[in-house]
Amino acid sequence: MYLYDAIDQRLVDERVAQFRDQTRRFLAGKLSEDEFKALRLRNGLYIQRYAPMLRIAIPYGLLSTRQLRKLAAIARKYDRAYGHFSTRQNFQLNWPRLEDVPEILAELAEVQMHAIQTSGNSFRNVTTDHFAGVAQDEIVDSFVWCEILRQWSTFHPEFSFLPRKFKIAVNGAKADRAAVGVHDIGLHAVKQGEEIGFRVLVGGGLGRTPIVGVVIREFLSWPHLLTYLEAILRVYNRYGRRDNIHKARIKILVKERGAEKFREEVEAEWAHLKDGPATLIAEEVARVEARFTRPPYERDSDYVLDETTWSPGFAAWHKRNVQPHKAPGYAAVTLSLKKTGVPPGDVTSDQMDAIADLVDRYSFGELRVSHEQNLVLANVRQRDLPALWREARALGLATPNIGLLTNIISCPGGDFCALANAKSIPVAQAIQERFDDLDYLHEIGELDLNISGCMNACGHHHVGHIGILGVDKNGEEWYQIEIGGNQAPAALGKVIGPSFARADVPDVIERLIGCYLERRDSEAERFVDVVHRIGIEPFKERVHGNAHQRAPRSYREPALA
Amino acid sequence: MATLIKGRRVVTENQPSPKEKVVRLEPADDPASISLEGVGRVEVSFPKFGDGRGYSIARLLRSRHGYRGELRAVGHITRDLLFFLESCGFDAFELREGEDPREALAAFEDFSESYQASVARPLPLFRRRA
Numbered sequence: 001m002y003l004y005d006a007i008d009q010r011l012v013d014e015r016v017a018q019f020r021d022q023t024r025r026f027l028a029g030k031l032s033e034d035e036f037k038a039l040r041l042r043n044g045l046y047i048q049r050y051a052p053m054l055r056i057a058i059p060y061g062l063l064s065t066r067q068l069r070k071l072a073a074i075a076r077k078y079d080r081a082y083g084h085f086s087t088r089q090n091f092q093l094n095w096p097r098l099e100d101v102p103e104i105l106a107e108l109a110e111v112q113m114h115a116i117q118t119s120g121n122s123f124r125n126v127t128t129d130h131f132a133g134v135a136q137d138e139i140v141d142s143f144v145w146c147e148i149l150r151q152w153s154t155f156h157p158e159f160s161f162l163p164r165k166f167k168i169a170v171n172g173a174k175a176d177r178a179a180v181g182v183h184d185i186g187l188h189a190v191k192q193g194e195e196i197g198f199r200v201l202v203g204g205g206l207g208r209t210p211i212v213g214v215v216i217r218e219f220l221s222w223p224h225l226l227t228y229l230e231a232i233l234r235v236y237n238r239y240g241r242r243d244n245i246h247k248a249r250i251k252i253l254v255k256e257r258g259a260e261k262f263r264e265e266v267e268a269e270w271a272h273l274k275d276g277p278a279t280l281i282a283e284e285v286a287r288v289e290a291r292f293t294r295p296p297y298e299r300d301s302d303y304v305l306d307e308t309t310w311s312p313g314f315a316a317w318h319k320r321n322v323q324p325h326k327a328p329g330y331a332a333v334t335l336s337l338k339k340t341g342v343p344p345g346d347v348t349s350d351q352m353d354a355i356a357d358l359v360d361r362y363s364f365g366e367l368r369v370s371h372e373q374n375l376v377l378a379n380v381r382q383r384d385l386p387a388l389w390r391e392a393r394a395l396g397l398a399t400p401n402i403g404l405l406t407n408i409i410s411c412p413g414g415d416f417c418a419l420a421n422a423k424s425i426p427v428a429q430a431i432q433e434r435f436d437d438l439d440y441l442h443e444i445g446e447l448d449l450n451i452s453g454c455m456n457a458c459g460h461h462h463v464g465h466i467g468i469l470g471v472d473k474n475g476e477e478w479y480q481i482e483i484g485g486n487q488a489p490a491a492l493g494k495v496i497g498p499s500f501a502r503a504d505v506p507d508v509i510e511r512l513i514g515c516y517l518e519r520r521d522s523e524a525e526r527f528v529d530v531v532h533r534i535g536i537e538p539f540k541e542r543v544h545g546n547a548h549q550r551a552p553r554s555y556r557e558p559a560l561a
Numbered sequence: 562m563a564t565l566i567k568g569r570r571v572v573t574e575n576q577p578s579p580k581e582k583v584v585r586l587e588p589a590d591d592p593a594s595i596s597l598e599g600v601g602r603v604e605v606s607f608p609k610f611g612d613g614r615g616y617s618i619a620r621l622l623r624s625r626h627g628y629r630g631e632l633r634a635v636g637h638i639t640r641d642l643l644f645f646l647e648s649c650g651f652d653a654f655e656l657r658e659g660e661d662p663r664e665a666l667a668a669f670e671d672f673s674e675s676y677q678a679s680v681a682r683p684l685p686l687f688r689r690r691a
Contacts, residue, residue, distance in 0.1 A: 157645040242612060
């Protein structure tokens with residue numbers, strides 16, 4: 001965990017006081033709806049379909065048990081005793097009262113938490129690999145760089161009113177587990193000789209115009225990180241479109257300018273800033289690094305579990321939910337929040353308390369939220385795995401489905417969200433029920449299935465191997481399905497034709513899977529590999545059928561006038 | 562009439578001396594394209610609450626183009642913006658109708674620090690830490 005110093009704490013406390021005053025002025029009629037909207041969004045507060053929604057920041061997904069217990073307590077005291085982990089590694093309360101929000105923020109500040117810039121047209125939570133600091137293929141500990149960026153992007157005086165939201169992802173390992181290709185800025189750590197730097201991607205993003213980002217700098221040496229980002233942001237803040245909310249992300253500016261022209265503008269701006277006072281210094285990196293608590297690993301822990309004694313249940317869990325660790329004798333464990341029948345990413349207060357208890361005993365009191373909406377215990381002793389598995393199973397958190405079809409990534413959808421065109425949670429549940437047979441699930445192998453309730457794409461459906469998008473057709477909910485998307489290396493899915501009725505979605509998925517199983521050349525060839533090898537046509541044919549087969553009821557767009 | 566804050570005090574408008582020119586910049590204007598010769602006041606317009614281009618304009622005027630005269634934020638200015646505006650180099654603020662000027666003055670103290678380098682704090686926090 002990064003531990004606040006006195007200044008970090010003071011800024012968060014000052015923010016609470018500021019928002020308390022803004023809420024008071026709004027309730028007293030001194031701030032208009034529009035003005036208050038821009039201010040409350042900066043504190044994560046949405047006015048939703050049925051109630052406000054408060055999005056609480058979990059910077060780069062890292063959370064202590066003290067903080068998790070606070071979230072549990074807040075959900076109990078101010079909400080309905082449950083919350084939702086989002087795809088941006090944040091935590092959402094669905095039913096708080098507007099009047100209570102200042103008090104909630106004050107309670108969060110007690111445990112070094114906040115809701116700063118979790119929404120609105122500003123920098124959002126910086127995200128990263130949920131195996132940061134423990135992965136065997138680590139280049140740098142991305143948490144340190146995320147925290148440096150958190151500070152730089154918090155209350156930035158010049159860039160607090162950007163044309164649109166702005167999302168930065170940092171990946172510190174060889175493999176990209178942070179999806180750097182689909183962020184406004186993606187930073188992938190690289191080493192040139194002994195020098196640490198970043199490959200800089202810009203202009204990626206999902207939403208209604210999904211685009212894979214372009215590399216605008218192959219190697220940016222670390223001291224220049226902040227000045228270079230400042231140059232990018234200044235170009236964006238000045239020239240990004242503000243006339244149309246749907247064209248306001250940096251990806252549109254990069255696309256309209258052309259990547260090369262955009263790069264030149266950034267370089268020209270950077271020429272003024274390079275080597276200036278915002279240039280990072282080694283002392284600062286060391287200072288931030290030193291404020292992170294580090295698990296005191298046992299030195300002689302070369303313990304290896306005896307596989308011959310494993311039960312089938314433990315073996316399945318170990319295969320899917322346990323990851324190797326850079327420290328000998330340790331492993332990283334993913335607790336699945338994707339049990340069939342439970343909305344993806346939802347947890348109750350009681351579960352949070354129970355998880356905090358597990359994490360205290362098995363993983364040094366620290367956990368991570370993954371963008372797949374699961375929880376990661378990153379530092380578990382190998383010898384503790386069987387005991388942890390038994391306890392997690394008793395809590396319903398040991399479903400061995402990480403990386404498999406039922407590990408569905410989903411936004412809250414039309415059950416909660418005012419923006420949604422369609423519900424997503426019932427679709428996720430229907431699919432989970434259809435594929436509840438674990439043997440079958442493991443036979444299908446690795447498959448990312450993502451659901452978004454609208455084209456804002458909070459469920460990241462464009463980068464799911466199978467992506468489902470809720471669409472509204474004349475007031476009815478329909479679902480468009482695309483296949484072949486991939487998170488890293490980033491690839492966008494292709495739509496397999498007209499949309500489907502909700503009841504037909506599980507059938508459609510089953511047909512897609514059937515087609516895949518027939519066509520794969522071996523068990524090692526994943527669903528997405530087959531799509532990339534043979535294209536989407538065979539899948540389309542299987543789903544929409546031919547004359548001999550009843551196609552699922554599908555909606556066809558009326559001919560365009 | 563809108564309230565004017567200058568040098569962190571509520572003031573009544575005084576006319577600039579005839580020798581001093583007043584220049585007004587809209588959000589899309591490029592500060593590099595204007596001549597600052599003899600200019601005593603630059604007004605930067607914020608037609609909408611959420612339009613952040615004026616912050617970059619101010620920063621460039623102060624840090625890159627060496628402008629030292631009055632830099633006034635006009636348009637949709639509420640107290641909630643004052644801290645950021647001042648950090649970016651504004652020293653005069655025309656508040657929108659209905660803003661309580663005394664409450665507004667307190668907003669300069671909303672935050673006691675910032676992490677970033679700005680006009681108000683030319684060094685970022687990490688270079689100022691003891």
